[in-house]
Amino acid sequence: xxxxxxxxxxxxxxxxxxxxxxxxxxxxxxxxxxxxxxxxxxxxxxxxxxxxxxxxxxxxxxxxxxxxxxxxxxxxxxxxxxxxxxxxxxxxxxxxxxxxxxxxxxxxxxxxxxxxxxxxxxxxxxxxxxxxxxxxxxxxxxxxxxxxxxxxxxxxxxxxxxxxxxxxxxxxxxxxxxxxxxxxxxxxxxxxxxxxxxxxxxxxxxxxxxxxxxxxxxxxxxxxxxxxxxxxxxxxxxxxxxxxxxxxxxxxxxxxxxxxxxxxxxxxxxxxxxxxxxxxxxxxxxxxxxxxxxxxxxxxxxxxxxxxxxxxxxxxxxxxxxxxxxxxxxxxxxxxxx
Numbered sequence: 001x002x003x004x005x006x007x008x009x010x011x012x013x014x015x016x017x018x019x020x021x022x023x024x025x026x027x028x029x030x031x032x033x034x035x036x037x038x039x040x041x042x043x044x045x046x047x048x049x050x051x052x053x054x055x056x057x058x059x060x061x062x063x064x065x066x067x068x069x070x071x072x073x074x075x076x077x078x079x080x081x082x083x084x085x086x087x088x089x090x091x092x093x094x095x096x097x098x099x100x101x102x103x104x105x106x107x108x109x110x111x112x113x114x115x116x117x118x119x120x121x122x123x124x125x126x127x128x129x130x131x132x133x134x135x136x137x138x139x140x141x142x143x144x145x146x147x148x149x150x151x152x153x154x155x156x157x158x159x160x161x162x163x164x165x166x167x168x169x170x171x172x173x174x175x176x177x178x179x180x181x182x183x184x185x186x187x188x189x190x191x192x193x194x195x196x197x198x199x200x201x202x203x204x205x206x207x208x209x210x211x212x213x214x215x216x217x218x219x220x221x222x223x224x225x226x227x228x229x230x231x232x233x234x235x236x237x238x239x240x241x242x243x244x245x246x247x248x249x250x251x252x253x254x255x256x257x258x259x260x261x262x263x264x265x266x267x268x269x270x271x272x273x274x275x276x277x278x279x280x281x282x283x284x285x286x287x288x289x290x291x292x293x294x295x296x297x298x299x300x301x302x303x304x305x306x307x308x309x310x311x312x313x314x315x316x317x318x319x320x321x322x323x324x325x326x327x328x329x330x331x332x333x334x335x336x337x338x
Contacts, residue, residue: 004038004069006120006335009327010113011320012106013043014125016085016099017092018305019315021051023125025059026317027324028075038070039324040119041077042106048077050087055313066118080105092311095128100135103127107142111149114296120335121297121327125320126305140172143291146298155293156193158266159276159302160202160326161283164259165266166275167194167292178271179214179227187211187235188242191268195244197292198265200337201330210255210264211236211248212274218251232270285316288323290330297334299327 011027014020024041025048031039041048045061052059064076085102110122129141139145147155158167169190170181191209198207211232215225222229232249239246246268248255256278259267269275279287280302287302301319309315 001117001120005067005118006331007038007328008070008119008121009039009324009331010110010119010122011039011041011043011324012110012122012124013041013047013103014106015095015103015128015131015305016044016047017090017095017310018126018128018307019310020125020305021048022055022057022310022313022315023301023317023320024048025052025055025057025075026315027320028059029057030317031321039076039123040064040070041075042110042113042122043077043079044085044102045077045079046087047085047090048075050090051311054311066113066116078109080109093307095131095305095307097131097134100128100131100133100137104132104135104137104145107145108149111146111296115150121299121331123320123323123327124298124300126301126303128305128307142300143171146291146294146296150294150296152294154189154193155291156190156197158194158197158290158292159279159283160288160290161279161286161322163262164256164279164282165198166256166279167197167266167268168270168272168275169268170271172272175271175273179225182214182227182231182270184231184235184238187232187268187270188238191235191239191244191246192242193293194266194268195239195246197290201290201292201297201333202265203333203336204265206245207265208263209244209246209266209268210250210259211246211268212252212255212270213249214270216251216253218249285318286322287319288326290326297327297331299323299330 219228289300
């Protein structure tokens with residue numbers, strides 16, 4: 001892959017009527033001119049121009065074609081043929097089937113370009129799962145759609161910040177389903193995948209992991225549930241025997257304090273909010289969502305479409321800035337290992 005393409009990060013616009021267009025405009029306005037990488041937006045040029053006008057943000061938006069170099073001071077954008085929207089019919093915070101189809105096409109296009117060597121990484125802006133489904137894409141979220149497009153079943157979600165990283169044994173499922181979905185094999189795989197990701201993508205030579213218990217007080221020797229005894233402890237032992245430095249299961253009300261203090265490089269969590277609540281408490285503005293286990297590099301902002309503030313000019317691009325920076329770091333680490 002040519003060097004200028006290996007350093008290229010694709011930014012998918014996300015939902016066109018959410019805050020994605022705004023934070024993209026603000027990112028390009030504020031980004032460090034000394035950045036060694038370059039970025040291209042995969043989205044709708046008309047929407048981005050409309051947003052710039054609505055919010056009075058000066059932007060030099062230019063069309064880009066796969067393989068082209070980027071020009072400093074501009075916002076290069078590639079608009080998929082099937083995603084051009086009529087901006088006159090759009091309203092901030094009101095997604096529909098057409099916006100759902102458009103944001104899906106941005107994701108599909110970015111994955112296609114990455115898998116054909118036209119870029120080195122991708123960073124995604126937030127999507128609306130309901131309009132994604134309305135458009136005929138039956139995925140519970142971004143992560144699952146990307147895994148399907150990449151044809152991989154071994155993947156996971158990591159939330160990463162400067163003080164805390166968490167991964168999830170179960171992701172987008174109802175809380176009452178979690179205990180039944182946990183297994184020794186699933187948790188062992190998640191521990192191993194977290195260890196490899198920190199070692200290979202984050203360049204941490206010997207990662208040290210913690211595992212959160214499912215139940216209060218780590219089950220209190222079976223008084224509050226036996227998942228720790230029957231499932232989680234054996235999974236930790238198996239992962240440790242395979243070479244992972246991993247400890248636990250720790251009570252969920254204390255393990256994140258230890259991790260944020262630097263005692264662990266990541267915490268493997270049993271369910272979505274167990275990991276995301278403490279993570280967002282610390283990294284609400286600058287957290288990054290990383291999908292690991294894919295043949296491509298993908299990071300994402302760690303927030304939603306924020307329809308309640310879309311079009312008001314108050315969206316914070318900090319998470320997008322962090323996500324792009326981390327995508328470029330991971331892509332560089334992967335190239336260094338080749």
